[in-house]
Amino acid sequence: xxxxxxxxxxxxxxxxxxxxxxxxxxIWTYIVGKVKSSSPVNNELYLEECGACHxxxxxxxxxxxxxxxxxxxxxLLDHFDEDISFDEAPIYYSLINYLITNSADxxxxxxxxxxxxxxxxxxxxxxISDTRYIRRKHHExxxxxxxxxxxxxxxxxxxxxxxxxxxxxxxxxxxxxxxxFRLWDDD
Amino acid sequence: xxxxxxxxxxxxxxxxxxVAGPVDFTQLYDSWSYDGDLSSIATKGQKxxxxxxxxxxxxxxxxxxxxxxxxxxxxxxxxxxxxxxxANPKRLTKVRKINxxxxxxxxxxxxxxxxxxxxxSFIEFIRTN
Numbered sequence: 001x002x003x004x005x006x007x008x009x010x011x012x013x014x015x016x017x018x019x020x021x022x023x024x025x026x027i028w029t030y031i032v033g034k035v036k037s038s039s040p041v042n043n044e045l046y047l048e049e050c051g052a053c054h055x056x057x058x059x060x061x062x063x064x065x066x067x068x069x070x071x072x073x074x075x076l077l078d079h080f081d082e083d084i085s086f087d088e089a090p091i092y093y094s095l096i097n098y099l100i101t102n103s104a105d106x107x108x109x110x111x112x113x114x115x116x117x118x119x120x121x122x123x124x125x126x127x128i129s130d131t132r133y134i135r136r137k138h139h140e141x142x143x144x145x146x147x148x149x150x151x152x153x154x155x156x157x158x159x160x161x162x163x164x165x166x167x168x169x170x171x172x173x174x175x176x177x178x179x180x181f182r183l184w185d186d187d
Numbered sequence: 188x189x190x191x192x193x194x195x196x197x198x199x200x201x202x203x204x205x206v207a208g209p210v211d212f213t214q215l216y217d218s219w220s221y222d223g224d225l226s227s228i229a230t231k232g233q234k235x236x237x238x239x240x241x242x243x244x245x246x247x248x249x250x251x252x253x254x255x256x257x258x259x260x261x262x263x264x265x266x267x268x269x270x271x272x273x274a275n276p277k278r279l280t281k282v283r284k285i286n287x288x289x290x291x292x293x294x295x296x297x298x299x300x301x302x303x304x305x306x307x308s309f310i311e312f313i314r315t316n
Binding site for chain 1: 260262263264265267287290291294295
């Protein structure tokens, strides 16, 4: 029958696969990278609290240290020129928990990992559009198409990425307003 | 589960439902310790709606002047659903949300929290439009 070693190996293999089947990310997609850009936002609280004023940016677009900085009470007093301090501690901590557990460092999605790699370890940007990866991906787009009324800035993902709400940022879903007959090099 | 318990549960569920009913505005204004007149306060709220105490900032910057229509966040361009309860029945149905947004938006628009009278004026204007 089984000797001691083969039962240990069997135990490890079985627990590995059973844990994998429970887990959101799995080791194979971690190795090859997931097809989707990052996880879609499915957190009602986050959608309501943060998505009321802007796109509910997918936590996988920034590392956890960035989210921790962004959610610092002092930072919230001046959140891009707005005081959005949270009065209710349970809501505040739930949001932080959601952001951290789904941040780029925890993600196996392709773009999350690329964003993460493009940030210096000593940096903790609070603008997704400040990360080297996002800047490089938008580098070739003519300035006036970004600053135009329909878009405004790189932070308005949904203006061009029509599937931004589903965390899909593939080129196929991009429609830049008023860009007919304008050509630029895609990165 | 016994039949008795089941009935009790149903009654309990109904009583929970009735607690989360529509907002009692008299009670809300009492909670802000407002004891003024309500007769012409909605008109006052309407006047203040587009007043810019800080240049470029008023309620209408993001919500527009027609409350039955959608507005747009002045900075992010995000669509804001109509404020009028007639156009958007979800509006003014939760005390928690009313207090949260009054506080946050007054701080942006006036760089301070609103006075009780200002708050009542705005809510009465929204309620009746």
